[in-house]
C-alpha cells in the first residue's frame with residue numbers, strides 16, 4: 131500500500147494522506163541552520179548543534195506522535211471554524227484536500243477546508259541562519275473570506291537536554307521581547323548567551339502570544355488553543371514557564387484570490403560588548419538583525435532565495451546522473467540517495483525522528499564512511515571534515531570514537547578503543563584522493579588530539595592508523611577488537627551484569643584476547659589503499675611494506691578466520707570462536723563476509739564465492755540481508771549488547787542495512803551482477819514503496835534497520851535517514867554495479883550488471899571535466915568492459931583517460 135508517490139520531475143515525494151504509518155520527515159537547512167519537518171509540520175530547528183542551540187521544542191516519543199512543530203491555524207472569523215493545513219495539530223478537523231511535498235531542503239504542505247486553501251512553503255535559505263514560512267491563502271468560495279491566521283512555535287530554552295529535564299530552573303528563566311510584531315526569544319541572554327531567536331511576519335498583527343498557557347488556555351493542547359478558538363490573541367508576555375511565539379494576523383481574501391503572508395523564524399548572535407541597546411539596558415541590540423529580518427519579509431527576497439536553493443541542489447546533483455532500465459535505481463541515485471548523503475554528512479547521527487539531537491557527537495568511523503557518499507558533491511567540505519576528524523586522533527594512531535561538532539574536540543565520555551576506527555580514516559582519505567586527485571591534503575599539518583604544536587602531516591596520521599592495528603594483534607595474529615569494531619554491540623571485553631551500564635565503555639575484565647576477523651578484512655583493504663597512496667607519493671618502498679602486510683593478514687584470515695564455508699566473526703575474551711558452525715547461535719555474521727571480500731581476501735582461491743553463497747543461503751531474506759543467524763535467544767554476558775536486543779532487531783539478526791551494500795560490492799567483485807542488483811533492490815526504499823504498511827518508514831530514504839526474520843514485524847524499517855547505509859548504497863550502485871568508479875589514476879567505467887540489462891547511460895563530472903557515458907551490453911551477457919570508445923577512439927580496458935578541465939567527453943563502454 132502507498133501513502134503517496136514520487137514526482138521525479140520536481141524531485142519531490144508527494145504524500146497524499148497525512149496519517150502515514152510514522153511521521154515522514156524531511157530536513158531544512160544546508161550548512162549551519164537546520165531543522166526536521168514532518169509531513170504534518172512537526173519538528174524543530176536548531177543552529178549547528180541540536181543539543182546546545184535548539185530553537186524550538188519537539189516532544190519525542192509522545193502520544194500522539196509528532197508533537198511540536200511549525201504550525202499555522204486558519205480560522206474562519208465568520209463561523210469560528212479553525213483548522214491547520216498540515217492536519218496536525220488539529221487532526222479532528224477533516225481536510226477537504228491535503229498534500230505534502232517533501233523536496234530537497236524544503237517542504238510544501240497544502241490543506242483546504244470549507245473553500246479556503248492554505249499552502250505552506252517551508253525552507254531555510256542558503257547562507258542564512260533562518261527559515262521562511264510562506265503561507266498562500268486562496269479563497270475558492272464566491273464570497274469574501276474574513277480569516278484569522280495564527281502562527282505558532284514553542285521555544286526551546288537552548289540546551290535541549292536541560293530544557294527537557296531541569297524544570298526547577300527553566301520555569302523561571304524564560305524571557306521575550308515583542309517589538310513591532312516581531313517576537314524575540316531571549317532566555318539566558320541577560321547572562322552568558324550572546325544569541326537569541328526571532329519570529330517575525332510581514333503583516334500587521336492583531337495581537338500576539340508568547341506565554342504558552344495564555345495561548346492554549348489551561349489544560350488545553352495545540353489541537354484547540356483558546357486564542358484560536360476565541361479568535362483573539364491575548365498579547366501575553368512570557369515570564370518563565372513556556373515561552374512561545376504566535377502572531378495573530380487578520381486577512382480578507384476575496385473570491386478567487388490568493389493572499390501571501392510571510393513568517394521568518396531565525397537565530398542571531400551579537401558581539402558580547404554590543405548585546406544591549408541602549409548599552410546597560412536589558413533590551414536586545416537589534417541593529418544587526420533588523421536588516422536581515424526586513425529583507426526576508428520581502429516576497430521578492432523569498433522568491434529569489436527559494437530559486438537559489440533549487441539551483442544549489444541542481445548543481446550538487448548534477449555530478450552523477452544515471453539513466454538505467456530501473457526507475458527505482460534512477461530516482462535514488464539521481465535524487466534521494468544523493469540528498470540523504472548530504473543530510474547525513476551534515477548531521478551525522480544527531481537529529482532525526484529517532485535521534486533526539488542530544489545524545490551523540492560525530493562518529494569517527496561514521497563520518498569517514500559518510501564521506502563516501504558526498505565527496506563528489508562538495509569536495510572542499512570533505513577535505514575540511516577529514517582534517518577535523520584526523521585532528522582528534524591520538525599519537526598511538528588510536529581515535530576518539532566521537533567528537534563534538536561545535537568544539538571539534540574528541541569526546542572524553544566515550545573515549546577511544548574501538549579498534550576499527552583508525553582504519554576508516556585511511557579509507558576516507560583514499561576516497562577523497564580518488565575523487566579529487568588533490569594530493570596536497572596528505573601534506574597538511576594535522577595535530578594529535580587537537581594539541582597545538584603536535585602537528586604532523588596527514589600522511590603520517592594514516593601511517594599511524596595502520597600501525598595501530600599491527601601494534602594490537604591477538605594470539606591468532608588477528609587484530610584485537612577493543613571495545614567493539616564496526617558492530618558497536620559486539621562487546622567482547624565488557625561483561626556487564628548491571629542494568630544501565632554502557633556496553634561500549636564498561637570493561638570489567640582485563641587481559642582478554644578478543645580478536646576481530648572484521649578488522650582483519652578491513653586492515654587488508656586499508657593496507658592496500660595506503661599502498662596505493664604511498665605509490666602516488668612515489669614511496670614505493672613503503673607501498674611494498676603495506677602490500678606485504680595485507681598479504682600476511684590475508685593469510686591469517688585464511689588460516690584462523692575461515693570456517694569452512696564462510697568467514698568467522700571473532701574470537702572472544704577467552705579465545706572461543708564466534709560466527710562459526712561450532713556455535714549454537716550466531717553461527718554466521720554478515721560483516722566479515724562483506725569486508726574480507728572488499729579487501730580482496732578469497733577472490734583467488736574461491737573462498738569469496740563460497741562465503742557469498744553462504745550469505746545467500748543463510749542470511750538473505752526478501753527484505754534484505756540479516757546481520758547474523760541464528761539470532762541470540764538470550765542475553766550472553768560474554769558478547770555484550772548484541773544479545774540485549776530481542777531476536778530480529780538491530781544487531782541481533784536485524785537487517786542492518788549498512789552491511790548490505792558490502793555484500794552487493796562483494797558480489798560485483800566475483801562478477802555476480804544479478805545477485806548484487808537483486809540485493810540492491812531488496813532494500814531500495816523506492817522499490818519498497820508498495821510495501822508501505824509493512825516498511826512503514828519513508829519510501830524515499832534508507833533506514834538503518836529493517837526488522838529481520840526472527841522479529842514479529844519482519845520487514846518493518848526503523849531509524850530512517852541518518853545511517854551509513856546511505857553512503858555505502860550509493861557507492862555500491864554507482865561505483866560497483868554501474869561501475870562508475872573513481873580511482874587514484876582516474877575514472878573507471880567497469881560495471882557488473884544484471885544479465886538482462888543492455889546497458890545504461892550516465893553523466894559523471896570528475897576532476898573538472900564532464901563524461902557522457904554510454905554502456906553497451908548484449909542482453910544475457912554477464913561479462914565486463916573490454917574496451918572504451920572515447921570520442922570514437924578505441925581505448926583498451928576500463929580506465930577513462932583524464933580529459934582537460936572544462937571538457938565534455940563522450941565515452942562508450944563495451945561489455946562483452
Ligand code: GLC
Nearest residue numbers: 479493495496616617618619
Ligand atoms: C550505528 C553506529 C555505527 C555502527 C553501527 C553498527 O549505526 O552509528 O557506528 O557501526 O551502528 O553497530
Ligand code: GLC
Nearest residue numbers: 490617618619634771780781
Ligand atoms: C546501540 C545501537 C548501535 C549503535 C550504538 C552506539 O548500541 O544498537 O546501533 O551503533 O548504540 O550509539
